[in-house]
Amino acid sequence: MLLHPNLVRRLKRVTLIRYKMSCIVQVEQGLLEGTKRQSCRGQYYNSFEGIPYAKPPIGKLRFSNPQEPDQWKGIRSAKSPSNKCAQLNPYSNSALVGSEDCLYLNIYTPSLPAEKLEKLPVIFFVHGGRLIVGYGDYYTPDYLIKNDVILVTLNYRLNVLGFLCLNLPEAPGNVGIKDTVYALRWVGRNISRFNGNPGNITVFGESAGGAIVSSYLTSKMTVGLFSKVIAQSGNSIADFFVINEDPIEKAIKLASVLGKDLKDQRSLYEFLVQVPLVDLVNAFTQLELSRPPSIINAYFLPVVEKKFDNVECFFEEHPIVSIKNNRVQKVPVITGYVTYESALFVQKDDSGKIVYVDDFHNFIPRFLGVEESTERSRVFQKKLREFYFAGRELNDDLKIDYLVMITDVYFVRDIIYFAELLSKHNPEVYLYEFGFDG
Numbered sequence: 105m106l107l108h109p110n111l112v113r114r115l116k117r118v119t120l121i122r123y124k125m126s127c128i129v130q131v132e133q134g135l136l137e138g139t140k141r142q143s144c145r146g147q148y149y150n151s152f153e154g155i156p157y158a159k160p161p162i163g164k165l166r167f168s169n170p171q172e173p174d175q176w177k178g179i180r181s182a183k184s185p186s187n188k189c190a191q192l193n194p195y196s197n198s199a200l201v202g203s204e205d206c207l208y209l210n211i212y213t214p215s216l217p218a219e220k221l222e223k224l225p226v227i228f229f230v231h232g233g234r235l236i237v238g239y240g241d242y243y244t245p246d247y248l249i250k251n252d253v254i255l256v257t258l259n260y261r262l263n264v265l266g267f268l269c270l271n272l273p274e275a276p277g278n279v280g281i282k283d284t285v286y287a288l289r290w291v292g293r294n295i296s297r298f299n300g301n302p303g304n305i306t307v308f309g310e311s312a313g314g315a316i317v318s319s320y321l322t323s324k325m326t327v328g329l330f331s332k333v334i335a336q337s338g339n340s341i342a343d344f345f346v347i348n349e350d351p352i353e354k355a356i357k358l359a360s361v362l363g364k365d366l367k368d369q370r371s372l373y374e375f376l377v378q379v380p381l382v383d384l385v386n387a388f389t390q391l392e393l394s395r396p397p398s399i400i401n402a403y404f405l406p407v408v409e410k411k412f413d414n415v416e417c418f419f420e421e422h423p424i425v426s427i428k429n430n431r432v433q434k435v436p437v438i439t440g441y442v443t444y445e446s447a448l449f450v451q452k453d454d455s456g457k458i459v460y461v462d463d464f465h466n467f468i469p470r471f472l473g474v475e476e477s478t479e480r481s482r483v484f485q486k487k488l489r490e491f492y493f494a495g496r497e498l499n500d501d502l503k504i505d506y507l508v509m510i511t512d513v514y515f516v517r518d519i520i521y522f523a524e525l526l527s528k529h530n531p532e533v534y535l536y537e538f539g540f541d542g
Contacts, residue, residue, distance in 0.1 A: 127139055127140060127150045127151075127152065127216060128179065128218075129152065129216065129297050129298060130297060131155070131294045131297055132290075132293060132294055133156070133173055133174065133175045133176055133180075134175055134176040134177065134178070134179075134180060135178070135179040135180065136152055136155060136179070136180055136182045137179045137180065137181055137182060137183065138150055138151050138152035138153070138182045138183060138211075139151050139183045143245070143246040143249055143250065144246045145246065145247075145250055147214070147249060147250055149212055149213060149214050149245060149249045150212070150213045150214075150215070150216055150298070151182075151183075151210075151211075151212050151245075152182040152210065152211040152212075152213075152298070153182055153183065153184055153185045153186070153208075153210040153211075153241060154181075154182055154184060154185050154186035154208045154210070155182055155208055155209050155210065155211065156173045156174075156186075156207065156208055157173060157207055157208065157209050157258070157286055157287045157290040157291075158170040158171060158172065158173050158207040158283065158286045158287075158290075159171040159172065159173055159174060159207075160204065160205035160206075160207065161204060161205075161207065161261060161265075161279070161283075162204045162205055163377075164274070164377060166204065166265065166376075166377050167265070167268050167270070167274060167275035167279060167373070167376070167377065168273075168274050168275070168276075168279065169276065169279055169282050169415060169416055170207065170279065170282055170283050170286040173207075173290075185208070185210060185239075185240075185241035186206070186208040186259075187202055187203035187205055187206045187208070187259075188201055188202035188203070188206060188239040188259060189202050189203075189204075189206035189207075189239065189259045189260065189261050189262050189265070189266070190202040190203055190204055190206065190262070190263075190265060190381055190385055191236060191237045191238075191262050191263060191385070192237070192385060192386075192389055193237075199382065200381065200382050200385055200386075202239070203381075204265065204381060206259045206261070207259060207260070207261075207283055207286070207287075208240075208258070208259055209240065209256055209257065209258035209259070209287050209290070209291070210240055210241055210256065210257045210258070211254065211255075211256050211295075211298050212244075212245035212249055212254065212255045212256075213249075213254045213298045213299055213300065214249055214252055214253075214254070214299075215299050216298065216299060217297065217299055220299075221299070222299040223296075223299070223300070223301040223304075224252055224253060224254050224299050224300055224301060225252075225253045225254070225300075225301060225304045225305075225306065226253065226254045226256060226291065226295055226300045226301060226302075226304060226305045226306065227248060227253055227254065227255050227256065227306050227308050228256045228258075228287075228288060228291060228305055228306065228307045228308065228317075228330070229243060229255060229256065229257050229258075229308045229309065229313070230258065230260070230284055230307070230308070230309035230310075230313035230314075230316050230317050231243065231257070231258075231309075231310065231312075231313050232309065232310040232311030232312045232313045232314070232337070232338065233262070233311070233312055233313075234311070234312055234344070234400065234401070234402050235262060235263070235266065235267060235280065235312045235402040235404075235405065236262055236263045236392070236402050237262065238262070238312075238313075239259050240257030240258045240259050241257060242257075243255075243257050254295065254298060254299070254300045256287075256291055256295075258283075258284065258287045259283075260280045260281070260283035260284045260287070261279055261280040261283050262280060263385060263388050263402065263403075263404065264358065264376075264384055264385065264387075264388040264403075264404050265279075265280075265384075265385075266279055266280025266281075266283070266404075267279075267280055267402065267404035267405055267406060267407075268351070268355060268358075268376070268404055269351035269352075269355075269404075269407045269409070270351070270352065270355055270369045270372055270373050271351070271352065271369055271410045272369055272370070272373055272412075273412040273413075273414075273415045274373055274377075275369075275373050275377075276409050276410065276412060276415050276417070277351060277406070277407040277409050278406050278407060278409060278418040278419060281316055281319065281406060281418050282325070282416065282418055284316055285320075285323075285325045285326055285329075285418070288305070288307070288320075288326065288329050288330065289329060291305065292305065292329055303331065304331055305329070305330045305331055305332075306330070306331065306332040306333070306334060307320055307330045307332070307333055307334070308333075308334040308336075309334070309335060309336065309338070310336040310337055310338070311336070311337045311338045312338055312344075312345075312402075313336075313338065314334075314335035314336045314337055314338030314339060314439070315335070315338040315339055315340050315342055315344070315345045316340075317333055317334070317335055318333060318335040318338075318339040318340045318423075318437070318439070318522070319340035319345075319406070319418075319419070319423055320333070320433070321333065321340070321423075321426075321427075321432045321433050321435075321437070321526075322340065322419075322423045322426035322427060322431060322432050322433075323418050323419065324417075324420070325416055325417075325418050326433075327433065330435065331435055331436075332435055332436045332437075332438075333435060333436070333437045333438070333439075334437075334438045334439075335437070335438070335439040335522075336439070336440065336441075337440075337441050337442065337445060337515055337519070338515075338519075339439060339518060339519060339522040340423040340424075340522075341423055341424040341427065341518055341521065341522050341525070342515075342518040342519075342522075343401065343469060343470050343471075343513075343514075343518060344400060344401035344402070344405075344514070345401070345405065345406060346405065346406045346407065346408070346419065346422055346423060347401065347405055347470060348470070349405070351404070351407050352369060352372075354391075354403060354404060355369075355372050355376070356372065357391060358376070358387055358388065358391060359372055359375060359376065361387040361390050361391060362375075362379060362383060362384075362387050388403065388404070391403045396461075396463075396466060397449075397451045397459075397461070398461045398463070398466040398467065399466055400449055400514060406418075406419060407419065408420070408421060408422055424471070424525070427522075427525045427526060428525060430528075430529045432526070432529065432530070434529070434530050434532075435530075435532070436532040436533075436534075437523075437526060437530065437532065437533045437534065438534045438536065439519055439522060439523055439533070439534070439535060439536075440519065440535055440536030440537055440538065441511075441515045441516055441519050441536075441537060441538070442537075442538045442539070443511075443537060443538065443539040443541075444507050444508075444511055445511045445514070445515045445516075446507060446510040446511040446513070446514045446515065447507060447511075449510065449514065450506075450507065450510070457500075458500065458503055458506075460498040460499075460506060462498070463485075464484075464485035464488050464489070465477075465481050465485060467485075467488060467509070467510070467513045468481065468484050468485070468488075469517070472484075488509070492505050492506075492508065492509040493505055493506075493509075519535070520535065523535040
């Protein structure tokens with residue numbers, strides 16, 4: 105049966121409208137179908153969530169560097185987020201959330217080439233969470249999209265899965281950071297298909313995410329992948345990021361919690377790579393909780409890596425060494441902190457009263473190498489008490505002074521030092537304090 109020409113034209117228009125509304129985009133691996141959404145301010149934008157940027161790190165890939173993603177046939181749905189990376193929910197008594205199959209990113213763009221051709225600036229956002237919790241789709245584009253920018257968020261491996269280091273090619277360390285680099289590379293290759301400008305990518309992170317994006321400045325893995333850096337409340341030389349501790353000894357303790365007395369790296373790897381996910385993350389959490397509350401860094405952290413053939417290395421030296429020796433990418437950098445930022449880390453008892461930390465040793469900068477229970481440590485702690493509290497005993501009359509001290513310890517000191525070091529070789533370093541009280 106022949107259709108009337110007017111009906112054919114209407115059907116073509118309907119097909120075109122459906123294609124535009126369904127947001128179909130061709131990327132390297134295949135076709136993606138996103139969806140139209142409306143921001144809280146009424147603006148329509150295109151949303152693509154759950155895009156795989158690397159092969160699932162499962163099985164023997166559990167602790168390995170990320171691998172290139174697989175192709176797919178047909179149209180892959182990108183209408184909702186994919187799995188979070190495995191973690192315990194810190195705000196409930198529920199068990200493990202997320203999965204090891206979690207290397208996905210999300211793209212939110214005001215327009216697509218099917219509507220109009222543009223070269224929009226790109227914000228590549230790395231979430232915080234002390235390297236142990238968090239996920240990309242927690243953050244929505246509502247307040248950024250109105251400025252005609254593209255927002256990219258992502259998941260990366262966390263806790264033991266992202267930062268175990270056994271000094272082996274199969275477990276070289278820093279794989280959580282390398283996940284973010286793979287996501288950044290994927291964005292650079294594909295973002296033009298979402299109307300993004302690959303030559304105008306701002307890497308942006310908060311807390312641990314700020315430490316990660318600032319570490320791009322000193323890594324050969326990220327050369328040429330970004331044009332600006334925003335590091336909020338964290339950076340690569342902070343005391344909670346790269347610490348001079350033995351990662352093998354930490355892995356030995358992890359195996360011990362799991363009931364195994366193992367010493368050599370190969371035996372540790374063969375055991376830990378096959379431990380059920382729930383048991384592995386629960387054992388890691390036990391080690392996290394076994395330390396004094398004044399220690400806020402994750403148990404497993406980024407490391408300076410041992411080099412292996414055909415295994416990409418992220419940190420070849422401590423980032424502070426790179427910065428001091430001007431081995432750093434020169435791009436504009438914004439960094440800063442919030443007044444009373446450490447309020448989150450103030451300990452309270454069951455009645456809600458503040459529990460003041462009396463032992464100040466963990467407030468001494470680690471880079472000074474002051475050993476615990478030494479005369480040097482006692483002298484340093486006494487000077488801290490005199491500087492912040494005029495030598496007085498801690499009580500609620502001094503709670504603001506106490507909050508100022510731990511904010512300096514955990515955030516302000518290292519952020520200002522980072523800005524000072526960078527600015528010696530880079531004229532475009534900007535430091536802020538956000539002090540809005542409302």
